[in-house]
Amino acid sequence: MSRDLASVPAGAGPTGPSAVALTPARIIAIAIAGLALVCVPYLLPNYYVSIATQVLIFAVLAMSIDILAGYTGRTPLGHGAIFGTATYVTIYWSTTLGGSPWTGMLIGVAAATTVAAIFALLAIRTSGVYFLLLTLALGMIVWGVCLRWTSVTGGENGIRGSVRPMFIATHSAFYYLVLAAVAAITFVMWRFVNSPFGLTLRGIKDSESRMRSLGYNVPLHLFIAFTVSGFFAGIAGAIYAMFNSFVSPSTVALTQSVAGLLMAITGGIGTLFGSFVGAAAIISLENFVSSYTERWLSILGLMFVLIMVFAPEGIVGRIRMILARSKG
Amino acid sequence: MTKQLILDNVTVQFGGLKAVDGVSTAIAMGERRAIIGPNGAGKTTLFNAITGVVMATAGKVVFEGEDVTRSPVHARAAKGMSRTFQITNLFPNLSVRDNMRLAIRGLSRAKFSLLGRPELTAADDAEVERALGLSRLVGRSDTLVKELSYGEQRQLEMAMALVARPRILLLDEPAAGLSPAERVIVADIIRSLPRDLTMIIIEHDMDLALGLVDWVTVLNNGHLLVEAAPADIRGNKAVQDVYLGKARRHA
Ligand SMILES: Nc1ncnc2c1ncn2[C@@H]1O[C@H](COP(=O)(O)OP(=O)(O)O)[C@@H](O)[C@H]1O
Ligand SMILES: [Mg+2]
Numbered sequence: 258m259s260r261d262l263a264s265v266p267a268g269a270g271p272t273g274p275s276a277v278a279l280t281p282a283r284i285i286a287i288a289i290a291g292l293a294l295v296c297v298p299y300l301l302p303n304y305y306v307s308i309a310t311q312v313l314i315f316a317v318l319a320m321s322i323d324i325l326a327g328y329t330g331r332t333p334l335g336h337g338a339i340f341g342t343a344t345y346v347t348i349y350w351s352t353t354l355g356g357s358p359w360t361g362m363l364i365g366v367a368a369a370t371t372v373a374a375i376f377a378l379l380a381i382r383t384s385g386v387y388f389l390l391l392t393l394a395l396g397m398i399v400w401g402v403c404l405r406w407t408s409v410t411g412g413e414n415g416i417r418g419s420v421r422p423m424f425i426a427t428h429s430a431f432y433y434l435v436l437a438a439v440a441a442i443t444f445v446m447w448r449f450v451n452s453p454f455g456l457t458l459r460g461i462k463d464s465e466s467r468m469r470s471l472g473y474n475v476p477l478h479l480f481i482a483f484t485v486s487g488f489f490a491g492i493a494g495a496i497y498a499m500f501n502s503f504v505s506p507s508t509v510a511l512t513q514s515v516a517g518l519l520m521a522i523t524g525g526i527g528t529l530f531g532s533f534v535g536a537a538a539i540i541s542l543e544n545f546v547s548s549y550t551e552r553w554l555s556i557l558g559l560m561f562v563l564i565m566v567f568a569p570e571g572i573v574g575r576i577r578m579i580l581a582r583s584k585g
Numbered sequence: 586m587t588k589q590l591i592l593d594n595v596t597v598q599f600g601g602l603k604a605v606d607g608v609s610t611a612i613a614m615g616e617r618r619a620i621i622g623p624n625g626a627g628k629t630t631l632f633n634a635i636t637g638v639v640m641a642t643a644g645k646v647v648f649e650g651e652d653v654t655r656s657p658v659h660a661r662a663a664k665g666m667s668r669t670f671q672i673t674n675l676f677p678n679l680s681v682r683d684n685m686r687l688a689i690r691g692l693s694r695a696k697f698s699l700l701g702r703p704e705l706t707a708a709d710d711a712e713v714e715r716a717l718g719l720s721r722l723v724g725r726s727d728t729l730v731k732e733l734s735y736g737e738q739r740q741l742e743m744a745m746a747l748v749a750r751p752r753i754l755l756l757d758e759p760a761a762g763l764s765p766a767e768r769v770i771v772a773d774i775i776r777s778l779p780r781d782l783t784m785i786i787i788e789h790d791m792d793l794a795l796g797l798v799d800w801v802t803v804l805n806n807g808h809l810l811v812e813a814a815p816a817d818i819r820g821n822k823a824v825q826d827v828y829l830g831k832a833r834r835h836a
Contacts, residue, residue, distance in 0.1 A: 433621035447702065453690055453698040456679075460687045470636060470670075471691035471745070472662035485699070 294436055298429035306428045306543060312536045313439040314496050319520035319532035321489035326518065327527030328450055329482050330462035333386045335376060337398030337513025339487045340398060343369035343494030344504045345410060345461050351498075352418025353409075361420070362495035369494055372399065373487020374480075381479040396514050404506045415505025420498050435496060442492060443530075449485065458482050490517075508563055512554060516543075519561055525571025534572050589614045589783050590635070590753060594644035597630050604630040606807035607644065612753075615653075618785045619794040619815070622804035623827060629671055629785045631804065632755050636668050649752070649817030652800045653704060663692055669742040669759055671787070677731035681722060681741060684730055685713045688745035712748055719777055720744035721770055736767040743774050755782040760793055791819075803827075 297309045326332040344367035350361030380391045403410045411414065425431040432548050449455055457478050460468050465475050497502065507513070520539045524531025539560070546556050568575055588611040593793060597605040605627040612618050620628050633639040635646055637658040646654045653661050676684050689709050690696045701791065705713060717723050720740040730738065739759060746754055760771045768790065775797055788794035795815040803810040803818070803828045811818075818824055 435773075448700045451703050452696050452701050453686070453703060454701075455699075456683055456686060456703065457690075457696055459679060459683070460676050463678050464674055466638065466658075467674045467676065468687070468691075469658040469689055470638070470662055470668055470674075471749070472659050473691055473696065474657075475657045481697075481699075576671070 275366065280483045291338065291440075300434055303428045306432050308540060310428070310432045310435050310500055310531070312540050313538060314493050314500055315517065315520060316536040317439055317442055317493035317496070318441070318490055318517045319524065319536050320529055321486045321493065322517050323521040323524075323526060323529055323532055324446070324450065324458075324486040324489070327460065327529070328455060329479060331384055331479070332378075333392040333483075333486075334389050334511070334514045334518060335392035335394075335399075336486075336490050336517050337511065337515075338396035338399035338509045339369045339373050339376070339490045340494035340497070340517070341403070341504065341509030341513060342372045343491040344498045344501070344508050345403060345416070347495045347498035348416050348418060348420060348502075348504045349409065351400055351420045352416055353419035358420045358422060358499065362498070365495040365498065366488065366491040369491025370484060373490070374484045374486065377480045381476050381483060393511065393514070396509070396511060400509050400511070402508055403509050408435050411505075413506065414577040415503060415508075417503045419502045421502065425499075427524060431499070435500070442489065446489060447529060454478070454481070456529040501506075512557070515557060515561070519557065519564070522571055523560075523564055523571075525574030525577070528571065528577070530575040531571050531573030538572070587614050588612065589616075589649055591647040592631075592635070593647065595634055595641045595646060596643040597627070597634050597639055598642045602809050605634060605641075605804075606805070608807075608809045609644075609759060610802055610809065610812065612783060612785065614783060614784055614821060615781045616800065617798040619798040619801045620785060620787045620804060621789075621791070621794060621801060621818075626804040627807040628804055630807075632668060632757055632785075632787065635812060636666055641760070656737055666755070667746045667753070668755040669746045669757055670789065671757040673735075673738050675730045675738060675741060675745070677729070679730060680726065681717075681728055681730060681733070682713075682726040684741060684745060685717065685726075685748060689713055689748045692749050702782065712750075716744040716748040719747065719774055721774075727795060736763055736770075739767070740770065740774070745772070747778070751782070753785070754778070754788040756784065756788075756790060758787050760788060760790055772797065777799030793829070795819075 301309070318336065322336050323331060324431055343362075345366035345395050346368045347358065347361040350356045350364055351358040376392060377397045379395065380388055383391055404412060421431065425434050457468070457473060460473070461475055461478060516539060518536035521532050522535065523538050524535030526531065542556070542560070543553055546553055564571070570578060590612040592608055592610050595605055595608045596603060608631060620631065622628055634641045637653070637656055637660070641654055644654070645652055646660065646671055647806060648666065651664070653664065676687065685722060686703070689705065689712060695701070704710075710783065717726070720743050722737060722740055722744060725733065725737065730741065733741065743756070743759060746756070755817070758776070759775070760768045763771065772793055775784070775786070786794060786797065794834050795818060798815060800812065801815055801818050802812050810823055810827060811823055
């Protein structure tokens with residue numbers, strides 16, 4: 258059996274009204290996860306608090322990718338570039354131009370959303386492997402610009418500069434701010450994928466021709482979905498600017514897009530919340546592997562292949578399948 | 586009677602093949618029309634040209650006084666054209682409920698609600714329940730479409746085409762592949778359609794088709810062969826030659 262790598266199978270299982278309903282079991286699960294996240298700075302040393310912060314930021318990037326890959330059935334490989342555009346703009350604004358970091362983040366998100374809208378115009382009429390390759394190429398263009406436009410981007414050296422205001426200077430203070438922001442963003446994204454518009458995306462994934470004959474302008478819906486997805490990737494990138502205080506072409510590089518996609522896939526495409534599990538898995542692995550070898554990229558590639566072959570529905574997707582089966 | 590749908594010399598060419606070849610006919614408001622003809626006659630392709638799934642390579646499609654020959658599918662749907670597909674075309678990974686939600690929101694602004702609740706309004710919900718009742722699918726809302734029986738999927742095709750209150754309904758072999766009992770259900774659904782709704786049905790089963798319509802168009806090799814009242818179709822020599830004769834030989 259050949260698996261089309263360009264269209265990742267959803268492991269969401271039954272996604273009727275049950276996907277939206279807040280059952281007691283779900284409320285308890287969310288409460289436990291929330292409590293655990295709140296306790297992180299009390300239980301773990303700073304190094305791990307910083308990793309947890311990074312996981313939260315990249316979970317937003319992975320969820321933004323999941324909006325396209327999991328809900329519309331179009332797998333993007335250029336979201337690292339959209340994410341990194343916001344990082345560049347935020348740091349450039351607050352460091353090189355000396356502006357307020359908050360304004361910088363707003364402009365950064367607006368810039369990322371604009372880049373996403375341009376990507377969308379070019380890519381929405383394609384699907385499958387063409388969509389994958391086209392978004393990859395568009396991401397490469399952004400990367401090339403960041404590398405060559407030295408006067409603004411600092412070229413290979415990137416731009417360094419502290420963006421974070423004093424009141425969130427400590428690891429734990431910043432962690433809590435990010436946690437609150439990511440919780441709010443996640444709630445909005447959850448509403449988005451379960452909204453009437455979100456349902457149209459799942460309809461498009463299943464049958465574009467039926468959607469058209471029901472009166473849906475399919476390219477318009479894909480354009481909106483891509484732009485919204487880029488908006489969220491931009492938010493992740495702007496927060497990342499505060500986290501990292503440094504940006505270079507590697508922030509917008511293909512590896513970033515691949516890592517984000519791999520997080521979404523590892524967690525489970527079409528599950529949204531799986532992105533948190535995926536981000537935790539990939540970032541933990543990266544930190545672990547990096548202390549032993551320089552070959553993180555090869556490991557990332559290997560992970561990609563292993564996941565696609567053995568668990569294409571991802572961790573959360575697999576758990577849902579097992580639960581659905583045990584229920585009969 | 587005013588003509589709601591006018592086909593003027595409609596032609597659809599695929600490479601060297603004229604699947605539909607210069608078909609002209611007019612369908613009145615509220616009319617029930619059957620399109621029959623042997624396999625490959627161009628019936629589905631004619632539906633595709635009417636609804637915009639393929640563009641007519643020559644000729645004109647005029648719907649309610651407006652030339653829609655070049656309009657995209659979704660724009661024609663917005664004018665009130667609704668159809669079912671010969672090869673079941675549903676959202677298999679979604680529940681019956683979500684399929685119906687997509688069907689009824691296709692022409693409403695609600696489809697652009699980015700953060701709204703997933704549920705339908707009470708009025709839309711009542712419409713959906715009515716359509717599901719008509720299509721014998723009550724109580725199946727939570728079932729994933731891929732888990733429905735083939736017959737139920739065909740019934741859902743009809744329910745989805747009906748629910749948005751179209752101005753014209755095009756049914757492409759709604760009873761194909763169904764058991765006799767399931768055919769009765771489909772015929773019942775069609776009979777219970779509002780009397781003022783225009784309907785065109787492609788159907789292989791002569792008994793089913795002729796009992797439901799006012800007028801019959803016979804296609805053969807992309808050409809319009811005959812148009813006649815149902816009562817005159819069986820006795821028509823040309824129809825017997827190309828259609829009944831063939832059907833009998835194949836049976
Ligand atoms: N998209 C297409 N491309 C090429 N040929 C097609 C296409 N669709 C239909 N045809 C051909 O057009 C002819 C009419 O097909 P169709 O309209 O499906 O017939 P019917 O519905 O009457 O059985 C057939 O010969 C079919 O092979
Ligand atoms: Mg046909």
